[in-house]
Amino acid sequence: xxxxxxxxxxVPGQGVSPRLIATDLDGTLLxxxxxxxxxxxxxxxxxxxxxxxxxxxxxxPARWMDVxxxxxxxxxxAICANGAAVVDLHRGRRFVEVSPLPLGAAREVVEALRAAAxxxxxxxxxxxxxxxxxxxxxxxxDPAAVTAPVEKLLADDFDPPPGPAPTALGAGDEVIAAPVxxxxxxxxxxxxAAPVxxxxTGPPRTAGITAQAPAPGAVAGEIPTAGPGQxxxxxxxxxxxxxxxxxxxxxxxxxxxxxxxxxxxxxxxLEISGPGVSKARTLARCCAARGIAPEQVTAFGDMPNDMExxxxxxxxxxxxxxxxxxxxxxxxxxxxxNEDGVAAVIERLLGL
Numbered sequence: 001x002x003x004x005x006x007x008x009x010x011v012p013g014q015g016v017s018p019r020l021i022a023t024d025l026d027g028t029l030l031x032x033x034x035x036x037x038x039x040x041x042x043x044x045x046x047x048x049x050x051x052x053x054x055x056x057x058x059x060x061p062a063r064w065m066d067v068x069x070x071x072x073x074x075x076x077x078a079i080c081a082n083g084a085a086v087v088d089l090h091r092g093r094r095f096v097e098v099s100p101l102p103l104g105a106a107r108e109v110v111e112a113l114r115a116a117a118x119x120x121x122x123x124x125x126x127x128x129x130x131x132x133x134x135x136x137x138x139x140x141x142d143p144a145a146v147t148a149p150v151e152k153l154l155a156d157d158f159d160p161p162p163g164p165a166p167t168a169l170g171a172g173d174e175v176i177a178a179p180v181x182x183x184x185x186x187x188x189x190x191x192x193a194a195p196v197x198x199x200x201t202g203p204p205r206t207a208g209i210t211a212q213a214p215a216p217g218a219v220a221g222e223i224p225t226a227g228p229g230q231x232x233x234x235x236x237x238x239x240x241x242x243x244x245x246x247x248x249x250x251x252x253x254x255x256x257x258x259x260x261x262x263x264x265x266x267x268x269x270l271e272i273s274g275p276g277v278s279k280a281r282t283l284a285r286c287c288a289a290r291g292i293a294p295e296q297v298t299a300f301g302d303m304p305n306d307m308e309x310x311x312x313x314x315x316x317x318x319x320x321x322x323x324x325x326x327x328x329x330x331x332x333x334x335x336x337x338n339e340d341g342v343a344a345v346i347e348r349l350l351g352l
Contacts, residue, residue, distance in 0.1 A: 017349050019296040021047055022283055022309060025058040025068065026264070027302040028319055029342050034067060041071055043343035043352070048073040050350055055079060055286060057279045059264045059271060059305050061125065061233070062093040069093075081125070082262060082305050083282035084233040084273050095223040098127060099282070100231035101259060101274040106154050109255045109272055113237055116254035117247065120239050122150040126230035127223055129160060137238055137267075154235075159228040235259070235272040242268045248304065262305040271305060280308035298349065300334070300342050302326060317345055 023029045030036060044054055056068050057079040065078055069089045072078060076090030086096040106124070113120045121136040131146040131153045146153065146160045224230050239247050247268040251261050260273040287297060295314030301307070302322040310316035311329045318326045320336040327333065334341035346352075 017050060017052060018298040018315065019051075019292045020053040020055060020287060020290070021298050021300075021346065022055045022057045022279075022313065023300040023342055024279075024302060024306050024309075025056055025060060027321060027337050028300050028306075029056070029337065030067065031338050036067060036071060037340050037343070039340045040343040043340075043346040043350075044071050045073070046350055046352060047346055052350075053290065053292070055283065057083075057283055057299075057306075057309060061085075061130075062087040062095070065089055065093055077286065079279060079282050079286065081233040082260075082264075082271055082273055083277050083279045085127075086282060086286065095127065095225075097218055097220045098223055098231050098233060099218045099274050099277045100233065101235055101272065101277075103154055103156060103232065105258045105275065106232055106235050106272070107151070108258050109235060109237075110150055110154070112255040112258065113251055116250055117239055117242060119241065120237050122153075122238075123236040124150065124153040124232060125234040125236065126160075126232050128225040128227075128230045130236075131160060136236075137240075154232070157228055160230075162226055233273070237270040237272060239268045244268045264303040264305040278308045279306065280312040283309055284312065298345070300345070301330075302337065317341070 026034070029040060047054055053075060054072060055078065056065070056072060058065075059082045060080055062078075062080050062085060065080065065087070068078070072089050076088050077096065078087050078089050079085070080087055083099065084101070085098045088094050088096055110122060121133045123130055123132045123136050129144055130142055131148065133150050133153075134147055144161070152158065219231060237251065242250070244263060244265070244267060248261065248263050248270060251270050251272075255261065255272075259275055260277050261270055262273075262278075263270050283297075283299075284294070287294070293314075294312055297313040298315040298317070299306075299309050299313035300317050300319065301310050302319040304323055304325060307326055307329050310318070310326065315332065316330040317332045317334045318330040319334060319341050320339070322330075322333075332345075334345050
């Protein structure tokens with residue numbers, strides 16, 4: 001299931017700064033070695049000084065946000081897990097809101113994908129960690145993960161043992177999923193952030209996106225990250241034989257009515273979220289809380305999981321290294337992630 005994407009708002013006029021910059025991380029803001037360049041750090045800081053909010057909007061889990069934690073100013077928020085989680089990077093990556101994948105829907109997706117693509121293996125990312133089936137590829141394994149059939153990992157009473165403190169993501173690790181967050185969350189909009197930049201233009205035109213309230217099924221407040229009852233943020237599905245885009249199309253046909261299905265990996269690895277969950281929907285709510293309309297947003301991305309966000313934003317840029325489908329939904333293009341394409345656009349917008 002893909003969440004509804006509203007018509008694109010008018011593109012801001014030349015030389016007009018946005019009120020908010022939304023950027024993906026891997027393949028977009030970060031170099032391939034998972035670092036942030038000095039040029040990009042300077043551009044992000046200049047945007048904040050100019051009164052422009054910066055939101056990192058990523059498929060990464062919260063625990064892999066250390067690389068940019070020092071570069072989010074003011075509000076401190078980031079959107080993780082393809083929109084399934086809003087976290088506060090200023091408060092130890094604590095959850096502000098999560099939009100879970102219901103267990104029943106997750107189990108139905110597993111059945112549908114096993115029937116459509118025999119040999120699919122699964123991992124389950126909950127708020128307290130990621131857990132794997134025995135044949136799921138190694139990628140970046142968490143030493144605290146439980147290895148078991150997916151039926152056990154998706155059981156109502158699943159209670160993983162507590163693990164060690166999470167480790168940071170290293171250069172060369174493939175970003176898929178990992179343990180996230182910490183308890184003591186607060187509702188969206190309770191961070192005290194006020195609209196910045198241009199005057200308030202009223203609620204964004206979101207054409208079906210409920211921008212002023214949490215998504216249906218969203219959870220705020222005390223969000224468990226240990227013991228039973230941890231919400232499922234994503235179901236991961238991998239196949240050794242399918243070509244990535246073909247596997248994505250197959251999965252959407254077989255299970256798209258049950259969940260939101262996308263991908264950001266160069267392998268045949270699918271990221272499956274709750275119905276209607278996407279980067280675009282969560283970003284729309286965060287913008288609405290600040291009185292920011294879509295035409296005041298400039299977004300950057302490179303992979304299919306960015307497409308709804310890029311189509312929603314008034315101005316959007318595909319990286320030179322972007323997936324071909326991404327190029328078709330953006331209003332502009334910029335240099336590759338390794339050539340600081342995000343920084344180049346910010347510098348131009350700010351007249352630096």
